[in-house]
């Protein structure tokens with residue numbers, strides 16, 4: 197493999213951009229109206245495509261032919277186009293740096309419709325640099341477009357925000373990530389276990405870049421690591437463990453729970469991840485039960501086994517969140533074990549009291 201996947205599969209135009217429906221809709225709306233606001237702020241967590249989108253966005257509006265899939269000179273030479281300026285604000289924080297960058301703002305674009313400035317990580321700018329930016333935004337010539345990009349919108353002064361068109365980049369859906377990974381692995385002719393790919397999509401936390409970097413990492417190490425090692429490293433067993441733990445707690449199966457905890461204790465090291473998996477499933481069970489009760493949507497049928505269970509899943513969730521907080525502070529194995537046992541006892545004692553009450557009422 198020559199190229200890293202995360203580079204190779206970076207979207208080149210708006211049509212093959214995964215996720216971010218809102219951003220795309222705004223783009224098409226402006227495109228149709230042939231009117232683009234002059235300053236933007238793209239915000240949202242890392243790896244959601246803000247920077248890539250700002251490049252695609254710029255390329256499309258800079259093209260004099262105004263085409264999305266265009267092969268004109270301006271589009272082909274986009275990377276070398278002097279009218280497009282991408283600046284890393286983290287390494288150009290000071291007002292002195294920023295003023296040098298915007299020095300030539302007074303000159304009209306040479307090859308394109310607009311001259312564009314993208315300021316990545318803009319929250320890193322100093323206070324003076326923000327003041328300078330504010331002045332720029334207040335006096336923008338009509339041939340200039342400015343895109344501010346940040347993963348930390350709270351650090352941007354309100355005065356700047358109010359002058360920009362805000363577009364939020366949300367975390368990409370796990371399923372969308374999984375389907376995309378599947379597609380490119382097929383294209384690359386690479387065979388990876390389905391569970392592993394699913395796990396990577398889950399762990400990417402909504403970041404396509406993270407998911408692709410993980411795949412690159414596995415493909416690089418594939419010849420040196422056994423599948424067992426990869427499984428351990430990526431917490432591939434965590435999903436299976438979490439399902440079993442929930443079942444054993446809910447169905448009061450102490451013996452099986454303890455034997456499973458022993459296996460986990462001897463083989464695993466990322467206990468927080470197992471907790472997170474349990475929480476994710478408990479959330480889904482709650483949703484399933486809720487949607488079933490109110491006949492809203494037909495949710496995941498695999499939770500059918502919980503239909504007749506009289507467990508308070510909200511209590512389960514509350515206890516779990518408390519244990520996740522605990523293990524974040526003290527990430528010891530023992531802490532994980534005692535946490536699960538605490539939840540088991542709490543849930544089942546609650547349940548026993550309720551059953552006893554019911555029984556005493558009946559007889």
Ligand SMILES: [Zn+2]
Pocket residue numbers: 259260261262263266267268269270271
């Ligand atoms: Zn073009």
